[in-house]
Amino acid sequence: MTDSGSDSGQRDAGDADAGCPAFCATHGPAKGACADFDESAAVPKAWKVTASDGGTVTISMAEAFSCSSSLSSALPMESISSVGSADAYAAIPFITQDDGIVSLDLEVYLPTNDTMSYVSFFALVQADAGPLGLQHHADASWYLSDGPTITIDQQLTTPPLVGAWNHMTLTVLFSRTAGTASLMYEGDDHAPHTVSFSGPTSPGAAANGEAFVGMIATGATEGAFTAYYDNVVLTSE
Numbered sequence: 001m002t003d004s005g006s007d008s009g010q011r012d013a014g015d016a017d018a019g020c021p022a023f024c025a026t027h028g029p030a031k032g033a034c035a036d037f038d039e040s041a042a043v044p045k046a047w048k049v050t051a052s053d054g055g056t057v058t059i060s061m062a063e064a065f066s067c068s069s070s071l072s073s074a075l076p077m078e079s080i081s082s083v084g085s086a087d088a089y090a091a092i093p094f095i096t097q098d099d100g101i102v103s104l105d106l107e108v109y110l111p112t113n114d115t116m117s118y119v120s121f122f123a124l125v126q127a128d129a130g131p132l133g134l135q136h137h138a139d140a141s142w143y144l145s146d147g148p149t150i151t152i153d154q155q156l157t158t159p160p161l162v163g164a165w166n167h168m169t170l171t172v173l174f175s176r177t178a179g180t181a182s183l184m185y186e187g188d189d190h191a192p193h194t195v196s197f198s199g200p201t202s203p204g205a206a207a208n209g210e211a212f213v214g215m216i217a218t219g220a221t222e223g224a225f226t227a228y229y230d231n232v233v234l235t236s237e
Helices: 023-027
Strands: 032-035 048-052 056-060 070-075 086-095 101-109 118-126 132-137 142-145 153-155 165-173 179-186 192-199 208-217 225-236
Touching (some): 032 086, 056 086, 101 118, 101 208, 132 165, 153 192, 208 225
Antiparallel strands (some): 032 225, 048 086, 056 070, 070 225, 101 165, 101 225, 118 208, 165 179, 179 192
């Protein structure tokens, strides 16, 4: 179990014991959902798991930000000549009003060996829109994007910290005309950063959507890699 050193003073899997306090016991939102993945060896029933073409979603003790466990999302290597895509994610629905705000706050352990794949790592999705969240687009850059639709495509000027726990917050005001989206994260320079977008963020009047944590690959993956997720808080208004 690895302590990245970037979250000084925080409990991780190496420090967990029977007295470790449950994160969601004190951080669960009044309207929304919270998952710290410590209560069971199974993914919480409120989260719908999708795993295809060799992708897997499990509760893992290999890495954890608080207490002993996290959600593990693993993808295999997929060449263009093979299946070409794989999924490994867990999703939970949200309901918001027109021009409502949805926030996804979480700890993410991004893989170090994914640099050139086309992968979404977590996102908020409304109606028939693309998943709006943290993505790679088959190059070394990172984006706040709704690919593969790509009506929103804001490059992170400083790459996120990988191979260590990274506290990230994705906040979206869903609107057909005057929406906003922002992603707050820790950069590879160990400083806080924010990337933002202003403009249409919703394809229509539908107020329902899903938040997902885990990976969706819409094309080839350069290798097998795993991401971990912990202390996930979803709020909507």
